[in-house]
Amino acid sequence: MNHSFNSLRAASMLAACVALTPSPSEAAVRICTFPGSPSAALDRSVAQAVFARANIAATFVANGIGEGDDDGVSLKELDKTLARNCDVIAGFPRSAVADASGGKMRFSRGYLRAGYVSIEAPGADLKDAAKRTIAATYASPAQLIAVQESDVTLDLENTSAATVEAVANGRAQRAIVWYPAVVAYRIAHPARSFAVAATHSPYAEWQLTFAFGDKTAALRARIDDALASMSNDGRLQALTKQWLLPAQTASTARRRSTPDGVVLADMNAARAGRVIKVANEGSVTPPSFEQAQTTHGKTLYSSACAKCHGAQLQGVTAPALQGPSFAPASNSHLTVGGIFNYMATNMPADRPGKLKDQDYADIMAFLLLSNGYKPSASKMTADSARASTLPLNAGPGR
Known part of the structure; x- marks a missing residue:
């Protein structure tokens, strides 16, 4: 997940902890949320109520996950986070396309169905170009949904908040977006309304859950009991009422359950990507790459990427990796380093992060060549690719 999250930073939050239910008889469980998630306020409220109902002392730890949610977080990194900084992650999104079952984490039952929806702004005064435009958040399930539509122009945004804003400001007729981002936007802008x-x-069906590390896995049963109790007495519905998906958005997809009871949409597609945030730093020298490594990168791409992204990088069930939606002629919101970090963390979809560092660098070199960049005498390494702040603007002569 992708799920579609903004970045919130404050140095003063590094040491901040908010006590929930202190108890002298046991150490408090440390609860983290994803930084800047539009559902963070809800996640904290639900966690506070659920852990209190379970009679478990807990504290919130700010920035326990750091800034990783914007750049893509691997299962290995999340496992380490739960071993080092947090005991539980609140608001962990799961679905059939990204259920995180390959890590060491264990998960509670879902406490909120929070999927991807299509929104419009009724009565908006749209220019002709906007009438053919759909906004979506780059490298998230929203983009995977949007690219399956034909005869539209994609407006790819860095964050879910910016995706909602594209519709609110008339830059796009519609947006595919994570529903909690719509709720958060309405809270911040009560005069705004959207048709959902x-x-x-x-790719649309997701559930918010609690993720447990090894040290707290035994608490899962108590949390599930508390969630069931709160569901039965209406407390959970009262907490989540504002965030519930409208009835008309109920998916027609078949549904299934994971072994731990989370209801998921049934599908045969690959895992969805996570949202990345990358900044446009202006004029930056492109990283070097050799012609020979682009040949190797193309071979790797054909075996590991083409099934979803297309043999010609045109996009199939995953986004195109060539052309204006990926590398526009100017004003790109994406950087080489941001794309590389996302790819090396989350791809290939069936083996995220499993290739060698240099293999990812060779694939990145192939993508640059395919988008108008010229090879040189110096080889691209994973370190040079990761550090690059070059905005990815395609064009000849680069």
């Missing part, structure tokens, strides 16, 4: 419709896609 379903997105009938296997």
Whole structure:
């Protein structure tokens, strides 16, 4: 997940902890949320109530996950986070396309169905170009849903908040977006309203859960009991009422359950990507790459990436990796380093992060060549690719 999160930073939060239910008889469980998640306020409220109902002392730890959610977080990194900084992650999104079952984490039952929807701004005064435009958040399930539509122009944004803003400001007629981002936007802008419709896609169905590390896995049963109790007496519905998906967005997809009871959409597609945030730093020298490594990168791409992204990088069930939606002629919101970090953390979809560092660098070199960049005498390494702040603007002569 992708799930579609903004970045919130404050140095003063590094040491901040908010006590929930202190108890002298046991150490408090440390609860983290994803930084800047639009559902963070809800996640804290639900965590506070659920852990109190379970009679478990807990504290919130600010920045326990750092800034990783914007750049893509691997299962290995999350496992380490739960071993070092947090005991539980609140608001962990799961679905059939990204259920995080490959890590050491264990998960509670879902406490909120929070999928991807299509929104419009009724009565908006749109220019002709905007009438053919759909906004979506780059490298998230929203983009995977949007690219399956034909005869539209994609407006790819860095964050879910910016995706909602594209519709609110008339830059796009519609947006595919994580529903909690719509709720958060409405809270911040109460005068705004949106028409919300379903997105009938296997990528749309998600649940928010609690993720437990090894040290707290035994608490899962108590938390599930507390969630069931709160569901039965209406407390959970009262907490989540504002965040519930409208009834008309109910998916037509078949649904299944994971072994730990989380209801998921049934699908045969690959895992969805996570949202990345990358900044446009202006004029920056492109990283070097050799012609020979682009040949190797193309071979790797054909075996590991082409099934979803297309043999010609045109996009199939995953976004295109060539052309204006990926590398526009100017004003890109994406950087080489941001794309590389996302790719090396989350790809290939069936083996995220499993290739060698140099293999990822060779694939990145192939992508640059395919988008108008010229090879040189110096080889691209994972370190040079990761450090690059070059905005990815395609064009000849680069």
